[in-house]
Amino acid sequence: MRYCKNCILPSTRPGLKIGSDGVCNACKTNSESLINEIDWGEREKEFIKAVNSVSSNSNWDCVLPVSGGKDSTWALLKVLEYGLKPLCVTWKTAKRNNLGEQNLQNLISLGADHIDFSVNPKAERAFTRDAFVRSGIPLIPMHLAIYNLPIRIATQFNIPLVVYGENSAIEYGGEKKYHTQELTKEWLLRFGVNDGTTAQDWISSEISEKDLLPYTTPDTSKFCPKAIFLSTFFQWSVFKTKEIAMQNGLQVPDIAKSGTHSFSDIDEEFLVTIHHWLKWYKFGFTRKWDNLSLEIRANKISRDKAIQYLVNNPEEVPINEIKDFCHYIEISENQFFEYSEKFRNRDIWMKSNLGKWIIKEPLHPKILN
Secondary structure, three states, rough: OOOOOOOEEOOOOOOOOOOOOOEEEEHHHHHHHHHHHHHHHHHHHHHHHHHHHHOOOOOOOOOEEOOOOHHHHHHHHHHHHOOOOOEEEEOOOOOOOHHHHHHHHHHHHOOOEEEEEEHHHHHHHHHHHHHHHHHHHOOOOHHHHHHHHHHHHHHHHHEEEEOOOOHHHOOOOOOHOOOEEOOOHHHHHHHHOOOOOOOOOOOOOOOOOOOHHHOOOOOOOOOEEEEHOOOOOOOHHHHHHHHHHOOOOOOOOOOOOOOOOOOOOOEOOOOHHHHHHHHHHOOOOHHHHHHHHHHHHOOOOOOOHHHHHHHHHOOOHHHHHHEEEHHHHHHOOHHHHHHHHHOOOOEEEEEEOOOEEEEEEOOOOOOOO
């Protein structure tokens, strides 16, 4: 494993490339000097041009995928600022918590029509179980839904534009060809966190093609909405969206649900936590590392202090979330750990003399397991 010498992310992170200078592509793309070089006034003009280039006879100007969190609250405020009438769409998670519901209602109250879309719970449970067992990615259903369901609704209502928040290829590392203003099929397969699959790949004896309709890309041959990323037109960061969202009613807990940011991943009880925990097995890092790396790039913490934080706050198994997840997909906790072990990356993990799994090349000697 190699670690970026500017942030703390390892070379195992999907999309992350560490150059010969030891700095990763995410740090280079999000360096303060590079961001300051961008002509954001010109980017704003490009956004207005993109909006004006599409038209239809719909009652809405755009579809806006939302969860109610900081990013979607910021996104709603931004499209309203530019006079767009959005139809907000939410894929309803299997276990939305009270805070998530409160924040979603707050977002709607800011001035939006809204669809709260619940997928057939039996089909979604089976899909989530299959995604975990086969790919070790329990959020494949969520990601296929949040990228395809808004397109389907836009197509259904002849809405010309779908507006997403961030382009994760820019935020977390990806080739420049993916630093696009528009969401494309190629981008979706590479950065959609779907293991390169489409909904059709998950048809089984338990899940029919019709069950998977909310996760399926619709036919756009007669009407094809344009999908764009707001973060390529307007200066964006998790700290900026948090600040603006909280000024407009977003509520956040005192303690982080996963990672180090209490303002992220706050709307549901267990799926996102399990997803990030499995990164420990597959890539040798967790949500903490993502969050701390964002703070390093924003000059909120030094790399040395971030590493010391990891030393002082070792990874803890999310027992309660694992119990909830196992109950949801109807497996035992023993089965959970058996399946998880299938995805442990033997290239980066090894057994110690005491028989414990440890990282072969840790970021710090005390960050082993």
